[in-house]
Amino acid sequence: xxxxxxxxxxxxxxxxxxxxxxxxxxxxxxxxxxxxxxxxxxxxxxxxxxxxxxxxxxxxxxxxxxxxxxxxxxxxxxxxxxxxxxxxxxxxxxxxxxxxxxxxxxxxxxxxxxxxxxxxxxxxx
Amino acid sequence: xxxxxxxxxxxxxxxxxxxxxxxxxxxxxxxxxxxxxxxxxxxxxxxxxxxxxxxxxxxxxxxxxxxxxxxxxxxxxxxxxxxxxxxxxxxxxxxxxxxxxxxxxxxxxxxxxxxxxxxxxxxxx
Numbered sequence: 001x002x003x004x005x006x007x008x009x010x011x012x013x014x015x016x017x018x019x020x021x022x023x024x025x026x027x028x029x030x031x032x033x034x035x036x037x038x039x040x041x042x043x044x045x046x047x048x049x050x051x052x053x054x055x056x057x058x059x060x061x062x063x064x065x066x067x068x069x070x071x072x073x074x075x076x077x078x079x080x081x082x083x084x085x086x087x088x089x090x091x092x093x094x095x096x097x098x099x100x101x102x103x104x105x106x107x108x109x110x111x112x113x114x115x116x117x118x119x120x121x122x123x124x125x
Numbered sequence: 126x127x128x129x130x131x132x133x134x135x136x137x138x139x140x141x142x143x144x145x146x147x148x149x150x151x152x153x154x155x156x157x158x159x160x161x162x163x164x165x166x167x168x169x170x171x172x173x174x175x176x177x178x179x180x181x182x183x184x185x186x187x188x189x190x191x192x193x194x195x196x197x198x199x200x201x202x203x204x205x206x207x208x209x210x211x212x213x214x215x216x217x218x219x220x221x222x223x224x225x226x227x228x229x230x231x232x233x234x235x236x237x238x239x240x241x242x243x244x245x246x247x248x249x250x
Contacts, residue, residue: 036160087230
């Protein structure tokens with residue numbers, strides 16, 4: 001593939017995802033209705049392709065080193081409504097309809113605590 | 126430092142940010158008012174400390190390998206209203222009041238294009 005210019009990447013119509021040195025980009029899942037950030041994880045090329053093919057969020061687990069269909073065991077899939085791309089195409093925003101709690105702890109969102117001073121307090125959205 | 130258990134990290138009151146092998150965590154900046162995702166970048170320990178000390182978002186630039194005060198040259202600072210932490214404490218959400226466009230392109234948010242089929246289209250929020 002020929003080198004992509006900064007202008008093409010930032011202003012062009014072509015989707016040219018930019019994976020980092022580890023082959024990953026950041027994917028942020030947001031509830032389409034509430035706009036709440038549900039979770040953030042990484043995608044490699046395979047996870048991105050699977051997500052686009054199936055309409056269900058797939059990520060790349062860095063700890064397990066493999067493809068991860070979100071909801072595979074819990075049934076709490078994230079159904080994709082829209083994918084947005086950032087300026088330099090190294091991060092994407094997934095607007096989703098969650099099929100249940102997005103967090104493995106059972107919380108609706110993984111971001112269920114706020115930093116107050118030096119300690120964390122639960123928040124409810 | 127003694128090893129932190131999964132339960133402490135996920136359910137405790139202690140802020141125990143988990144930096145990855147590169148010493149980084151993901152920081153997502155969201156507009157407190159509109160809930161729009163403005164940008165996403167990385168923080169190392171120094172950037173996180175500076176952010177907490179000053180109330181202005183600081184990141185770690187991977188390409189330049191140094192601390193980056195967002196708005197340092199443009200004046201478009203991100204003023205922190207709240208910091209939320211995710212379940213395993215390797216990502217944070219910054220709820221901010223942006224002092225101008227958050228994207229270096231002049232867009233309000235870096236996520237100004239949506240993927241439609243195989244190409245990108247501008248969106249307005």
